[in-house]
Amino acid sequence: MAELDGPSRNEAGKPKTHRSCVGERKMRKYLCASRKISDRGVQRIIRSIVQEPMTTCGELQKDLELAAARRRRSRQAVRSRGGTGVTMAASERSFTGPLGKTKTVEVPCPVRKPSEPPRRRPSPSIPHSTASAPLKRTQVPCWCGAGETTQQEAEQMMVQLIFWVQVDPTGLGRPSLPGDTPTNSMAVPMMLMCLVQQLTDGRGQGAVLKYKKLSSWCVQKILEHVQRDGTAVLENVSLEGAELPGCQGRLQNPGHALEAGWFLLQYTTQWGDKELQETAINKFVELPFQYGWDKEHGGLFYFLDADGHCPTQLEWSMKLWWPHCEALVAFLMAYSQTKRPGLLERFSQVYDYTFSHFSDDQHGEWFGYLSQDGKVVLDFKGGPFKGFFHVPRCLYMCERILDDLLDNKA
Structure with missing residues (x-):
């Protein structure tokens, strides 16, 4: 054409x-x-x-081909065994932490369909006698192909993560220090919600329903970060959902709020919650953009102080790649669900800045760290924090959403 x-x-x-x-x-x-x-x-x-594929990482195609090959091998293994997969059911499990505290948490539990022949059971679950003990990988016998083995390993790890998040957080690598105020960081429930969405994607309504209670808990914890009569999204709040004193309580992370916004939008699509959809768009997409966008130089600030003070994070005024990736996904997803022209305008605004500052037209991929005025500060494309994740996920999701918009209009 x-x-x-x-x-x-x-x-x-x-x-x-x-x-x-x-x-x-x-x-x-x-x-x-x-x-x-x-x-x-x-x-x-x-x-x-x-x-234009130049805006993606040069390794994207290779990784996609490897993933396709793994899926083919998994399907072949399923056919060779005549398996049809397993269904999922909710169960409860009691955990005992290092301090002797016991709590019952609803966790995933794989069960065999009544019509299926008995299969070899996996090795015993990972013990939870101590939350801080290192999680050992166990060799799980294959029930119905490599894909199910990987799923079972992921769900075993999910059991441990639920314990760390809801019972004893020391296993997350953030031990509580004497005199430290316990906090609810928005990163924890939003990333747990993302894991739930990944585990249930394409696995049927049974898996979705099994994790519904956990997803609802994540939504509740995320919404607690909307403070000051709905005028600010704060990165840290108390365990009771109240604003914390000092600079820790005033901290804002526009990128995290935008990312949580499209996590919530995915949840509303799954469950048809229109009220939550409005909250997600107004408080977690539009509001963080309003206070997080640099009106002088363009781009999203990394950190901000809700009272206008200088944040204690030294890199607060820098422009990083991943908040802009999350903004692209958030605004385009919000537009696809509501068809509000203003959301697409915001998407175009973020897009113009992102592809004119982060994308390396000469060598491919994206730079990750810019100064406040948009100049490249660190010219490496990968490091301890910038990996092969935010950029390909953003481009992949934006392309899928655009394809859906095109298909629905045709």
Whole structure:
């Protein structure tokens, strides 16, 4: 298919080619009708997110091919054994922590369908006599293929994580120090909610229902971070959901709030909760963008103080790659669910800054750390914190959402 308005040109004036996209004209027409932006802006979004693979990591294709090969081997193993998989049911398990405290927590429990022949049972579950003990990998006998073995290992690890989060958090590597005030960090319930979504994705309604109670608990804990009569999302609150004193209590992380926002939007899609959808968009997508966007230089601040003081984090004014990835996903997902033109405008605003500052057009991938005025501070593409995660997830999810918008409009 021909380009929309002929080949675009780079800064040197040379023609720049793009891959064609099926339904490109329909996409342009759809976006133009949904919001008041220029036709050129629509072209830029389509070409850069859907068509140009240079913005992704060079290893993405290789990893996708390896993942596809693993899935093929898993399906072959299932066919060779004649297995149909296992169903999931909720159960309760009592945990005893290092201080002798016992608590009963609802955890995943794999069970065999009545119609299935008996299979070899996995090795005994990992003991939970101490929360801080290192978790050992156990060799689980294959029930019905490599895919189920991996799932069982993940669910065993999930049992340990639930214990760490709901019973004794010392196993998370954050031991409580004398005199330290216990806090509810938003990172913990939101990432546990993300794990639930990953474990249940594509595994049927039974698995989803089994984790519903845990998901609801995560939602409740996330919502406790909306403070000051709904005008601020704070990174840390007390265990009772109240604002903490000092700089720890005033800390804001716009990127985390935006990421929690689209986690909540996924939950509302699954359960049809319209009231929570409005809360997610208003308080966890639009509000963090309003106070987190640098109106002078553009981009999202890394940390902020709710009272306007200087945060104690030395990197607070820097622009990091991952908050912008989360903002792209959050605004595009919010728009796909509501079709509000203003949300797509925000997406375009974040997109313009992100791809003009983080993306390395010459060598591929993204830089991760910029100064407040948008200049590259650290030129490495990977390190202890920036791995192969936020960028490919963002690009993959944005492309899927755009494809869905195009398919539903066609």
